[in-house]
Amino acid sequence: MDDHGDSEPPADAAGRDAEPTLDDLAAVATRAVRAGGDYLRDAFRDGALDAEYERDDVKAVADRNAEERVRAVLRESFADHAFHGEESGRDGEHRYRWVVDPLDGTNNFAAGLPAFATAVCLLRDGDPVVSAIYEPLPDSLYVARRGEGATVDGERLLAGSDVPLERGTVSLVLGLSAVRDPELSALGDRIEAALEDRCKRVVETWSPCVDWGLLARGGIEGIVCLRPDIYEQYAGELLAAESGVRSRGSGDEGLYVGAGDDATLSELVEAVDSVR
Structure with missing residues (x-):
């Protein structure tokens, strides 16, 4: 499957929503992290780095704005799914629950360090089945499907290093x-x-x-x-x-x-x- 492609939730012969496939879910996850990550990339380059610094945490305006963009994509395709965002908390009850970090690396982002990402993971009955991580500055998109492997920018990932x-x-x-x-x-x-x-x-x-x-x-x-x-x-x-x-x-x-x-x-x- 093309991880950059779009997909709509399937419907059965009677027009009712059918159980989404992992590819359906991965396509939505991909659009969601790109929506958040593209916003972060533009905000970072524009210098929109407003943040509140605490002793052990940082809260940035960009966190909330990115989460809103991620959530809008998820709602468009799966309005009934539960949502759990780092900024807004838990919302809804459903066997499918989207866990979202709209800006992973907030301190880096606010300090002008180019190391941050947007991430979503879908849990089905409590078990992760699809995840997507997008690093907007290098434009790297990671996608994983339970039992079907993982990719980066559409290429299969196989972990391992020759370095001792x-x-x-x-x-x-x-x-x-x-x-x-x-x-x-x-x-x-x-x-x-x-x-x-x-x-x-x-x-x-x-x-x-x-x-x-x-x-x-x-x-x-x-x-x-x-x-x-x-x-x-x-x-x-x-x-x-x-x-x-x-x-x-x-x-x-x-x-x-x-x-x-x-x-x-x-x-x-x-x-x-x-x-x-």
Whole structure:
């Protein structure tokens, strides 16, 4: 399927809405993240970076505006689906629920750092089945379908890296709950130190979706997420799984470790377990 294409929800012979296919859902997810991401790209280039800075978070006008654009696309195709946006919270009850991060990397965006993305993930009966991540500045579109693989700009993704871990890069993602809890924050520091003993570089980009894309395409060797925020984690975990990333744990459990191959995963798990 062309991830850039449009699709309308199917109807059965009697004209009633039929169960949407993964391709139908992926087409809508793609349009939604592009709507949010295209707005962010223009706002970033125009210098529209108004934001409120807190000690451990940033809220930008662009967050809300991007979410409105994402939601408008989702409503147009699936008005009855439930919606859960980082900015507006939960709305509606349905077996299908869209989880949305309109601007992943708000601090980067507001500071003028070109590392941010728009992400959506669709849960069916609580399980992620489709996700889309769009980085508007490099114009990179990631799409994953449960059981059908993942793509970047329409090309199949197969995770993995030829770089050994001792010369490689690992992303560390701390959710807001981990940052704000002294014990979890201290655990995050210990994990970071343990990872630094195993690899060349540990990065905290403050845009997990950018990191998920790098992992899925083999640009980095691994990722460790401690109490990650669901708005990026659902989309990222599905992208990783469908691109062949090996993993232990999940965001729902509070700790996720992923790598492009089993040997690297074992090393990362050993490092994390040594300080827990």
